[in-house]
Amino acid sequence: MSEKHERERQGARRSDATRATILAAARERFATDGYERATIRAIARDARIDPSMVMRYFTNKEGLFAAAVTLDLQLPDPTAFPRDEIGRRLVGHFLRMWEENEVLTALLRVGTTNPAAAERMHQVLREQLAPVARRICPVPEEAPVRAALCASQVLGLALSRYVLRFPSTVNLSHEQIVDWLGPTVQRYLTAKTP
Amino acid sequence: MSEKHERERQGARRSDATRATILAAARERFATDGYERATIRAIARDARIDPSMVMRYFTNKEGLFAAAVTLDLQLPDPTAFPRDEIGRRLVGHFLRMWEENEVLTALLRVGTTNPAAAERMHQVLREQLAPVARRICPVPEEAPVRAALCASQVLGLALSRYVLRFPSTVNLSHEQIVDWLGPTVQRYLTAKTP
């Protein structure tokens, strides 16, 4: 038992590798297939393990999704750079995030069908984006609305580019997207209420 | 047979009512549940008919979806009103459309999971929105890109408001949305290339 506690302290369980493999496979499937079509069987096949292992580790499909999809946007401190560049910086940050972290696409795709995922998106908006908005928008009480407006533009672009794959949107470079969307986000955050 | 032809001409088949009922139920289910969770059995139950009727009329679930979801945005002629009001008018038009026609939500929800629905959205963008952009944007070759940018903002708002139901977005009035998004769409369509 003392051994066991020691192992737990250093966090080196033998099964952690499998656990991680399952989570990686789950993230990928959820991102490309959505909730219903990402079957436990398919995820298990990708991870080269038995479907029942998924249940052992995460109790059910809901639990697997909750464990696989945790999102930290790593938003920068908006007061760290010039006020009139905030829009462009944020758009650039989102683009980079979206392309290196498939959790974003998974959450977007699943959120349209699965209430739990949608709730998770509410939470990200409330706890990660809105606080940034509060620090820079003219009237702090408007922060939730302004954050939601930014979210609508960023999510809409992600939908067009990474989910629906509109050719005209896919072909844009990062720079072009920042040039077009930057001013929009900037206005949603800093312009006076229309 | 002559009778039959006559009936076809006046289009009054006995089964047309059932057909329409099925389509209405299908639209509603697809809009609220997405493709996979909108089961043929559930749709049939809503329409108070047997599941096999759906197959007889539409051969497939795919066929049912294709028949149920046909979209005409009824976009106005953009040259009909002042050039600097186009953005606001289009946003208002989309809002009205979206709330009176559940096909829009159905297409959006299903499009994130179903390739055929996504392709249908490409088509709407190409054949309905892009032509409008071509008539007013500075460089006609940029019409597809500018249309896609408008689509990203409009779809993002629809996603936030009608699918994910972000409270801050749901609580906005039509006027507020037009005030915020109008200038964005206006810029995407008419501003010079950044």
Place this chain on the structure above:
DNA sequence: GGTGTTGGTCAACGGGTGTTGGACAACGGG
């Protein structure tokens, strides 16, 4: 070196899905 704990596999269950074909009812022209 036995022995309990942990990691993993196998086969199955109950339920829901899209889809099919055959039987029955209602209408409409001769």
Place this chain on the structure above:
DNA sequence: CCCGTTGTCCAACACCCGTTGACCAACACC
């Protein structure tokens, strides 16, 4: 009034899903 066409329902098929529990293998400790 009959009969073919048209509309509808019923029962079933084959498949796939999430989930379960019994069984096996390998390791760690006495």
